Amino acid sequence: MTEAVTELLAVLDLERLEIDLFRGGNPKTGWKRVFGGQVVAQALVAATRTVPDDRPTHSLHAYFLLPGDPRAPIVYEVERIRDGHSFTTRRVKAIQHGRAIFATTVSYQVVEDGFAHQPPMPAVADPEGLADGRDLARDGRIPAAVAAYFGRPRPILLRPVDLRRYSDGEAREAAFSVWLRAAATLPDDPALHRAVLAYASDMTLLDVSLIPHAKSVFDADVQAASLDHALWFHRPARADDWLLYAQDSPAAGGARGFARGQIFDRAGNLVASVAQEGLIRPRGE
Incomplete structure (x- = not known):
């Protein structure tokens, strides 16, 4: 198991302070703020530890309220909203320095059969033939900040299907697809795989809204931050197998x-759906 994945699993293994109170640490990244996907995943873990194992998560709806401080632990306060015959609901508040930085509502459901349909998966290149992080880090056609992002050691491997939006700097359709998976095999805990998928669901998503403007969250003249995040789990999935994340804005x-x-x-x-709104403010305006 890679060091980055080991660190992620440690970050997701929250310390229980009280029955419905948990504390989570932060990885050593050198970032100025906590990655939003980490807070989503940790909050999901906190909520799930108060719910019976036979009720998997089916959705969460969250707001990012303040930037997280990577130098301080995060306390997660779980409120038991509802325990029904089929559904269970939890509300989680993430707290740092006495202030709420994040809040989410998470819903769980007993496993049931019913109507089912889904859209077809986009026809894209398989991940095995795409550039990995090391290749992207050496790619002189894309900006250094983009190459550093895709090339740095991380717990989630990313293989973009098409990098032209970064290499040619042209405005194009607001669509982007990337293959992703955990960088090492994970334990066989379905709840852990959902938490890792929640962590990964915040990656690259907001950036797609800047494609029609020939901009990126990596540009110095763009201020970007996630404002809210919604995630629906449709089917069980392993986060350590390749998953296609097809995005649009x-x-x-x-x-x-x-x-x-x-x-x-x-x-x-189709194993999950995601929606997010974020700040994309031109700097200096």
Whole structure:
């Protein structure tokens, strides 16, 4: 298991302070703020530890309230909203320095059969033929900041399907697809795989809203930050197998970009859907 994955699993293994109170640490990244996907995943872990194992998560809806401080632990306070016959609901508040930095509502459901349909998976190149992080780090056609992002050691491997938006700097359709998976085999705990998938669901998503403007979150003249995050789990999936994250952005305005994502497994099953709005403010305006 890679060091980055070991560190991620440690970050997701929250310390229980009280029955519904947990504390999570931060990885050593050198970043100025906590990665949003980490807070989403840790909050999901906290909520899940108060729910019976036979009720998997089916959705979460969250708001990022303040930037997280990577130098301080995060306390997660779980509120038991509802325990019904089929559904269970939890509300989680993440706290640092006495202030709420994040809040989410998480819903769980007993496993049931019912109607089912889904869209087809986009026809894209397989991940095995795409550049990995080391290749991207050496790619002189893309900006240094982009190469550093994709090339740094991380717990989630990323293989973008098409990097032209970074290499040619042209405005194009607001769509982006990337293959992703954990960088090492994970334990066989379905709840852990959902938490890792929640962690990964915040990667690259907001950036798609800048594609029609020939901009990127890596540009110095763009201020970008996630504002909210919604995630629906449709089917079980292993986060250590390749998953296709197909993203698009139907709208932007008011210094905010709206982005959506569909996550498919290699068999073409839609395993999760994501929606997010984020700040995309031109600096100096």
